[in-house]
Amino acid sequence: MTRTITIDPVTRIEGHAKITLHLDEAGRLADARFHVVEYRGFETFCEGRPFTEMAGITARICGICPVSHLLAAAKTGDKLLAVQPPPAARKLRRLLNLAQLCQSHALSFFHLSSPDFLLGWESDPARRNVFGLMAADPDLARAGIRLRQFGQQVLELLGGRKIHSAWAVPGGVRTPLSAEAREWILERLPEAKATVATALQLYKQLLDGPLQREQSTFGDFPSLFMGLVGPGGRWECIDGLIRFIDSDGRIVADDLSEDDYASYLGEAVESWSYLKFPYYKPLGYPEGIYRVGPLARLNVCESMGSDWADAELAEFRQRSGTAESGGRIVTSSFAFHHARLVEIVACLEGIEQLVVDDSLMTDRIRARADLNANEAVGVSEAPRGTLFHHYCVDDDGLITRVNLIIATGQNNLAMNRTVAQIAREFITEPVADGAEIPEPLLNRVEAGIRCFDPCLSCSTHAAGQMPLHIELRDAAGGLVAERLRG
Amino acid sequence: MIGIGNPLRGDDGVGALLAERVGGRCVHQLTPELAAELAPLQRVLFIDAWLVPGQADDAPPSRPRLDPIAPEVAGDGSGTSHHLDPAQLLAITAALYGRAPSAALLRVPAYGFAHGSTLSAPLLASLPAARDLLQQWLESPAAAA
Structure with missing residues (x-):
């Protein structure tokens, strides 16, 4: 059974995003995704305006x-x-x-x-x-x-x-x-x-x-x-x-x-x-x-x-x-x-x-x-x-x-790729069903994204701050565990 | 006065609109270097859009509010984004410069932040009340701040 850990949203970056960590059937990290969950509509907004x-x-x-x-x-x-x-x-x-x-x-x-x-x-x-x-x-x-x-x-x-x-x-x-x-x-x-x-x-x-x-x-x-x-x-x-x-x-x-x-x-x-x-x-x-x-x-x-x-x-x-x-x-x-x-x-x-x-x-x-x-x-x-x-x-x-x-x-x-590497470093043992999401992982995955100082206000259309949310999901997408911060 | 918000994001621009008309400053978001500017001031008014979530169509429109605010470290997000809330900015000012101005926050109910420079009808309806509160703060600094 594969599972997913979601960090949603990520703190100290601009805009709205979340992170999911996907575990394989053995409870080891299979994949990591940095999701941007809002759509940018700015380009359409510019159409029809003078280029000046x-x-x-x-x-x-x-x-x-x-x-x-x-x-x-x-x-x-x-x-x-x-x-x-x-x-x-x-x-x-x-x-x-x-x-x-x-x-x-x-x-x-x-x-x-x-x-x-x-x-x-x-x-x-x-x-x-x-x-x-x-x-x-x-x-x-x-x-x-x-x-x-x-x-x-x-x-x-x-x-x-x-x-x-x-x-x-x-x-x-x-x-x-x-x-x-x-x-x-x-x-x-x-x-x-x-x-x-x-x-x-x-x-x-x-x-x-x-x-x-x-x-x-x-x-x-x-x-x-x-x-x-x-x-x-x-x-x-x-x-x-x-x-x-x-x-x-x-x-x-x-x-x-x-x-x-x-x-x-x-x-x-x-x-x-x-x-x-x-x-x-x-x-x-x-x-x-x-x-x-x-x-x-x-x-x-x-x-x-x-x-x-x-x-x-x-x-x-x-x-x-x-x-x-x-x-x-x-x-x-x-x-x-x-x-x-x-x-x-x-x-x-x-x-x-x-x-x-x-x-x-x-x-x-x-x-x-x-x-x-x-x-x-x-x-x-x-x-x-x-x-x-x-x-x-x-x-x-x-x-x-x-x-x-x-x-x-x-x-x-x-x-x-950064999120995946950090997760592999800090998920060294298989994650059991219902396990707590480890604090060191939470801290460092967030910090890994902050290395890039992402600003999603213009990458998408979002503005605002981002508390932290991690979810652990099984192969069928069911929620196994979650953490909230902020 | 500091108007907070983006004039190209619908109702988010109301802070800038009100602040500009009385010679105030407009910013997209509050950032920490503003602490250095606030430190020597006696008082400051922040003006911001106040998103009204899921208000039922038949509910009476929310009215603008003017409230005193004090430095507070544990505001929304705890200072973890590119922007701060007014209480957090005041906390930074007090911590780094030994004092912060007395402050108030004028919140204007907002209904949408989609791209565009047009304010929504319910927000426009509340603008006279917002201007009254702004004038009240200007004329009665001790009472409002």
């Missing part, structure tokens, strides 16, 4: 990463106009995205994930959250919040408080960098750097000790990795071309244009989830599993493009790179956390480089044109990974079709 409004509209999909949609939409709009934004506009967009990555990663690391690391996996779930973290280490909690606030403030200084009001537009951006903004950013950068330096030091200590098991069991498997890279394979967050690399460090495909995404990305569908399963087409489904996001960006790149970040990338690879790849590739999904910290370093150094560039204060920041194409694809690196916007418009510029390929969706196969 898409940046503002898509930025409102989600309050967590509006800038990513803003930039992907603006870049798609550039192509519909058939214009190249002025150099200052491209730099300003980059500055915006660096701030976005910084603030999003800060929320993920300090607010959502560090309670697991710092308070311990077996600590009381009611206290293993940001409130418990504040009690245990208020200085770190405060610093994390101020780092998040730093990124948010840069967004507001560039785009105004209402970042959803489409500061980035087809052809460029609306306003340049102000002298006041430059001054504020430069004043606050040292504190932001000190915070991430402290976090890196702390995290490395944990990696050397209590987190070793998680590093090797939280989604450590071979896969492809996909992300944008710049000239010379430099780490990239908005421009550049798509690269796929495998777990042995071989570049599988390079210099791919987002325009051709349909030729190399397939989207499989499973009956048990509204979230699609993108895969690398040449390898088929599911062998074409790939990961995106901070871990993938660090794996595909040759360098970060700034001194401190390059040193951190080298240490990241030295600590966690696989022997099979000569230390070049990190395959553990747990390393997403470390990768986020390295990316924060890169973002802060990138912001520092850009903010002193006087060309960002010019008024020549927008190219204007009429509609010159009826179809275009834009891409940007969102905090959670590569984001594609694909629009078709009629001759009046009204949207006739939209396809959004969201980062969280692209990690769907990897999240499923």
Whole structure:
């Protein structure tokens, strides 16, 4: 008799999802599934609207990463106009995205994930959250919040408080960098750097000790990795071309244009989830599993493009790179956390480089044109990974079709495999009928999903928080045991 | 004033609508860095949509409510998502900055969060009452907060 354990919903991720663990007749894990149980209707909502409004509209999909949609939409709009934004506009967009990555990663690391690391996996779930973290280490909690606030403030200084009001537009951006903004950013950068330096030091200590098991069991498997890279394979967050690399460090495909995404990305569908399963087409489904996001960006790149970040990338690879790849590739999904910290370093150094560039204060920041194409694809690196916007418009510029390929969706196969690996590690004995669902399993399966920091608000259409629900089901689908939390 | 919600998700946008009209701030969800902004304030009003689950068609419409709120660690979800509830945000503010503003929550009954920028008819019917409560809070800070 096979049985199923369901975790429904999963906490500390955005949106609504559940996890089921399927046991075979011997009570051992047979399969694991990460289900998204709400449907995204946003693409249909966009149809009939002017493409010039898409940046503002898509930025409102989600309050967590509006800038990513803003930039992907603006870049798609550039192509519909058939214009190249002025150099200052491209730099300003980059500055915006660096701030976005910084603030999003800060929320993920300090607010959502560090309670697991710092308070311990077996600590009381009611206290293993940001409130418990504040009690245990208020200085770190405060610093994390101020780092998040730093990124948010840069967004507001560039785009105004209402970042959803489409500061980035087809052809460029609306306003340049102000002298006041430059001054504020430069004043606050040292504190932001000190915070991430402290976090890196702390995290490395944990990696050397209590987190070793998680590093090797939280989604450590071979896969492809996909992300944008710049000239010379430099780490990239908005421009550049798509690269796929495998777990042995071989570049599988390079210099791919987002325009051709349909030729190399397939989207499989499973009956048990509204979230699609993108895969690398040449390898088929599911062998074409790939990961995106901070871990993938660090794996595909040759360098970060700034001194401190390059040193951190080298240490990241030295600590966690696989022997099979000569230390070049990190395959553990747990390393997403470390990768986020390295990316924060890169973002802060990138912001520092850009903010002193006087060309960002010019008024020549927008190219204007009429509609010159009826179809275009834009891409940007969102905090959670590569984001594609694909629009078709009629001759009046009204949207006739939209396809959004969201980062969280692209990690769907990897999240499923991560859950299965963790479950195999912690279900070491056959599970008897009516057995309690073990707390260590519950904690770590949740945490395994959080490695990816999934945000389902734009992957589906959900919003809200997610208490935890695990069910154990038999072969016929009958409920054998369940746990609720939150 | 902080209006909470997404204006492109039907009735979820009512918080933003009310806050914007009186110069307040609008956010999709409450996130922890707002604690730094709340800490120096004397008082704050949160405005949010209040989903009315399964209300029978013949039931009288729920009315907006204005209630004082206090810092509370153990709110819904215990701070485990990308967003916090107002009491949790106040708790973070008090814990990290030593104080939190006096606070109130204006809840407006909401009936659907489907995609769209149109408010439902029953919500529109309750807007005058919501505005009255908002005005009451503005004019009587000590009483409402």
